[in-house]
Amino acid sequence: MSELTEITSGLRFPEGPIAMPDGSVILVEMFGPRITRVRPDGSKETIADIVGGPNGAAIGPDGALYLCNNGGCFTPVDLGDLLLPGPFDPAVYIGGRIQRVDLATGEVADLYTECDGRALRAPNDLVFDAHGGFWFTDHGIRDHVARTSDLTGIYYATADGSHISEQVFPVEAPNGIGLAPDGNTVYWAETQTGRVMRRTIASPGVLAAAIPLDTSTCMAGLPGYQLLDSLAVDGDGNVCVATLINGGVTVISPADGGMHHIATGDLLTTNICFGDSDGSGEYRDAYITCSGTGRLLHMRWPSPGLRLNYV
Numbered sequence: 290m291s292e293l294t295e296i297t298s299g300l301r302f303p304e305g306p307i308a309m310p311d312g313s314v315i316l317v318e319m320f321g322p323r324i325t326r327v328r329p330d331g332s333k334e335t336i337a338d339i340v341g342g343p344n345g346a347a348i349g350p351d352g353a354l355y356l357c358n359n360g361g362c363f364t365p366v367d368l369g370d371l372l373l374p375g376p377f378d379p380a381v382y383i384g385g386r387i388q389r390v391d392l393a394t395g396e397v398a399d400l401y402t403e404c405d406g407r408a409l410r411a412p413n414d415l416v417f418d419a420h421g422g423f424w425f426t427d428h429g430i431r432d433h434v435a436r437t438s439d440l441t442g443i444y445y446a447t448a449d450g451s452h453i454s455e456q457v458f459p460v461e462a463p464n465g466i467g468l469a470p471d472g473n474t475v476y477w478a479e480t481q482t483g484r485v486m487r488r489t490i491a492s493p494g495v496l497a498a499a500i501p502l503d504t505s506t507c508m509a510g511l512p513g514y515q516l517l518d519s520l521a522v523d524g525d526g527n528v529c530v531a532t533l534i535n536g537g538v539t540v541i542s543p544a545d546g547g548m549h550h551i552a553t554g555d556l557l558t559t560n561i562c563f564g565d566s567d568g569s570g571e572y573r574d575a576y577i578t579c580s581g582t583g584r585l586l587h588m589r590w591p592s593p594g595l596r597l598n599y600v
Contacts, residue, residue, distance in 0.1 A: 563594025
């Protein structure tokens, strides 16, 4: 197994990494709050300051960055060497939204703030398909003062702002989302349940109807106290899901649910993406966000990664 190396540190809860063709990694700093480009030498530059809480990010068909903004539903809790997402504070929450960010100018524009008249609560992660649309999760809000917890959904939307639809409801704290290599299955991770779920895509942006009590929709569940964050799918179709508490990346086979874990040493390992620094086309560069300690790590992945659409 390749060793983990640190590319940069001092990030304010990094998430949503995107490996760019020039060797840089674009990511969000949820408590920056901003979008940051990290160069291969570890230097950083701010692309855009973001109001609210930037979370998942992806490059769209027009070359812009599309952003899940959770509205600032978490407050930072600084424990010295560890930064944690703290409780919901309604005084700073601006509402959940999907945004488009021009990478050249840093201009930020709201694309979606609701679906069917219901406000988006805390969009978390997104992935583009080959048709120019994207799937995204709404993690929802857990309000300890009000003693409430949202049930949310899985959504599909187009990049031009003309269509958004709710495809799955209810879902419990959905976080990372990804597509199988053939584009026919969507996977998402549920943070609190520690499960990875899946559904078959019938046509662009539309899921096949689920049979009641169909256990195959649950691909895997992690034992004990492990929480799930964002994910990526590798070239073999394995779901590589960032794992909280048991800090690292859990690699899960969709064929049989078999899994193994790659530890990072950060309890709040939140995301992974794949890049192709050597131009081999195998995308074996894995970039991992260690949010608790504010680091971006790199390792050579043991199997080919998967190139995302439009990157």
